[in-house]
Amino acid sequence: MAATLEGLLPELEVIRKDFPILARTVAGGLPLVYLDSANTSQKPQVVIDTMVDHLERHNANVARAMHQLGAESSEAFESARDRVAAFIKAPSRDEVVFTKNASEALNLVANTLAWARGPLAVGEGDEVVITEMEHHSNIVPWQLLTERTGATLRWFGLTEDGHLDTSNIVDLITERTKVVSLTWVSNMLGTVNPVAEIARRAHEVGAIVVVDASQAVPQIPVDVVASGADVLVFTGHKVVGPTGIGVLWGRRELLEQLPPFLGGGEMIETVTMQRSTYAGIPHRFEAGTPPIVEAVGLGAAVDYLDHIGMENIHRHEQAITGYALDGLATVPGLTVLGPLQATQRGGAISFELDGVHPHDVAQVLDARGVAVRAGHHCAKPAHQRYGVQSSTRASSYLYTTPAEIDALVEALEYTRSYFKVG
Amino acid sequence: MAATLEGLLPELEVIRKDFPILARTVAGGLPLVYLDSANTSQKPQVVIDTMVDHLERHNANVARAMHQLGAESSEAFESARDRVAAFIKAPSRDEVVFTKNASEALNLVANTLAWARGPLAVGEGDEVVITEMEHHSNIVPWQLLTERTGATLRWFGLTEDGHLDTSNIVDLITERTKVVSLTWVSNMLGTVNPVAEIARRAHEVGAIVVVDASQAVPQIPVDVVASGADVLVFTGHKVVGPTGIGVLWGRRELLEQLPPFLGGGEMIETVTMQRSTYAGIPHRFEAGTPPIVEAVGLGAAVDYLDHIGMENIHRHEQAITGYALDGLATVPGLTVLGPLQATQRGGAISFELDGVHPHDVAQVLDARGVAVRAGHHCAKPAHQRYGVQSSTRASSYLYTTPAEIDALVEALEYTRSYFKVG
């Protein structure tokens, strides 16, 4: 059955060979079944090799260095920006800001809005709208912003079946709304949100739309302009790139109006002791030595994804997700959180198993070589919404095989017998 | 002469073999003479290999992951914190916060003080004191803080011979002073500042002392407590580690009083839509997925430095710097900026060459394989203080040989003849 699954990447076994870690054994000799890709993805050899080549042969600081290594390093760094811009179809490379992760990118927006003056300023009487399914990284920055400026934080609730409840959108997004920030794909429920539709309403009232695409960019072909976002962020380590790098894309007119975030080298135009003026975008938002080798690695990562094709990756994810939903449905006492149709969701599947705490599920699975995540997945409010304290989450990626899903299902059966439930 | 230079690292040629990039040729076949280490240092093989091993065999997210890879990755990440703590003699590992670079670390302090309430709050009437020889990364954050809170920024001036002018210390650091932030070693003048002495005065008036040790940690054995600092920062890429990681050390009692900086995953205790509480230090200041492989690389880097011995590295730097100062003194029309005794300074030597602009110096040097930096080195105010628009900077590190200094001096002579000066 598995072998004939429609939509799988054709050369899956060849692709798997690109990822050295997948050849590892764990738990005393079992093959690794890595189903924690929504947490962080594994890295193909080409990304690792590109980073090594940079460190061994081209390492130098960027922008500031006039010598040959400096030119090579700057070229590698800035061409990574070009590649990322092309990957998300950004109208201009200058709209692509490198941050340290998605969390920093979201904080960058919230922080600069805290200091913005004029029409972008957020203050008393203003409102920021988020959703109940956000990752903590798209909640806490807005709590800090609204607490500190006296603005009000509001949010979309969730329907019983794991979707955004947009029924009160007109009451929620109003003339008072300054920012609407939401996730494209939920890292807990898997839900794919109607970003363009919500953006339309937000733009009607003149609000800025911030899209957390941390779980979308790895899985869906993204066109930032078509998305409806004014700002869109994602994180390198979930798109087969390294840690230490994230991406903030923003519409030029918006970015140009934002005050500086962090101050320091590279983000200035001129500095005197009395006052400083700041560089244009994107450098204005990149204080200090940027994550150079990380950008180079990210460039190789998006090239790798492009080479396989994001459409194909998306189809693969949908096929595996559908297969996993079917498999999980056969496990007695197992309840999936979020939408039950693969077409309505991304590849992260959180679930409960009656009578066994997620930690214990994950522990037994780990002893079978199956790596999943257990806890609140940095989405406590969404768990609370469904009265769930924590859950187990299995998440696939382009290297995931149906056989690995079979191993998951089998390990879950074993867990039930281990804990003598059912 | 060179061969007998006292204080050189004994196995210099063996050490050089640890750094793959030093075997490179540039400018069409010339050996690379890398004299830009104050900008960024080169990386030994062991740092690169440790990162590769992590990516190929142990990659997983930290803290959140319960599976074997997650345990391995968390162990590697947190043990890097232990090693860094030991390297700088931090009383507790919890006082070591990983940031993305030194600039972020400095902004972290300035930003959290902007939002602090109670005794740490910085507001109108309060003063922040820096120096005229700071790197932009230790100027702009304090300009932003004082502009935004209505506080006043003041600074130590410089003496003609490149030292801090501390004659007015009692007028400068007063009861109004909330923060004194200064560099330990100047990246432009090379000057080593009397940090402990200034800290003593600052502590008398109850001010916090922030030390930018970006140029000190690579060269000097550091004991954070003995330094007198309340907060001390440095950056991974200058201590033979990767980009994408910096370190903030802070006294526990101080860090525990600071409000959060960036909000998101990992820095919370609990999150509801209404409000969040925050984790203890160091995690409170590490929002989102941290620079994992970068921390692992940094751990290997400080191990490497420890293995050679910071005392030995310091002696080597002093020997090379003395040799370079002697060599540069033989070049007609060359003026060194900053102290002229190696014992009073670090290994970065900025200079002017009569009649040739620093860009042109660097360009000709580059054509001879000699990599130096030209410009204001992110220290515009210090350049302005000495009426210099920009300068050329040669900076050594533990792998620098006297022969490389000879190559520099020779290339400078060639530059003079190329531009027909003198």
Add this chain to the structure above:
Amino acid sequence: MSTDLDAMYQEIILDHYKNPLHKGLRDPFQAEVHHVNPTCGDEVTLRVQVADGLVSDVSYDSVGCSISQASASVMADLLIGKPVEEAMAVHESFLALMQGRGSVEPDEDVLEDGIAFAGVAKFPARVKCALLSWMAWKDATAQALEEKP
């Protein structure tokens, strides 16, 4: 493979998990604390009563995994009735066991059922589960002692 797993999920642990002792908040108490494991969301609310230098009562309410639940149960049973000083020593001993990465030999005379957690020490991610209620107890006891010197 199952050896490590079985070493963690000792019968004793599973028994305490299924039938926890002293669970449910009780009066009287001098201090109540609420602790959370930030990574997974496990929570415990714990009350302590100290009288005449003895830990006269420990009660708690908690949600969490088998390890965190069983640990709370074992702890309460072990500490109730002990002189505060001795209870602190037991706490120290349990802490040392859990942070020993599997290299510390547990002392059954001190830890009683607590020795069953020796297998957990090999799993750093689960050490926090085992320690959650112990840390809460220490915190609450410190508060109780401040209240009533």
Add this chain to the structure above:
Amino acid sequence: MSTDLDAMYQEIILDHYKNPLHKGLRDPFQAEVHHVNPTCGDEVTLRVQVADGLVSDVSYDSVGCSISQASASVMADLLIGKPVEEAMAVHESFLALMQGRGSVEPDEDVLEDGIAFAGVAKFPARVKCALLSWMAWKDATAQALEEKP
């Protein structure tokens, strides 16, 4: 090794560097701008006067390296007296040359002494030096045209 260097430091460039044309700020002018190269601190203050659709004057004051100084000199000499539209075309052509990484063949009829900068295009770090005054000119001219339609 010296070939690339000599390709950059053409005689023409060194001549303009030593004896810059049109240097020193002059009146009258409709627009004055100040541009900085943030990485190195090179600066130019530049004035533009437009009259009857012609770039009637360009003057400047600047500090910087041989490339940035020579480039300002070549530019001023090339653009003064040209119809604004033609000057803009020359600007475009110079921009294309500098951003071409050494692959663009310069047109001597359009760029005159400007073709000497072809060798600079191979050094990305120096392209900014060569473009500093040209960017300032474009900016100032745009301002001048707004002033006086």
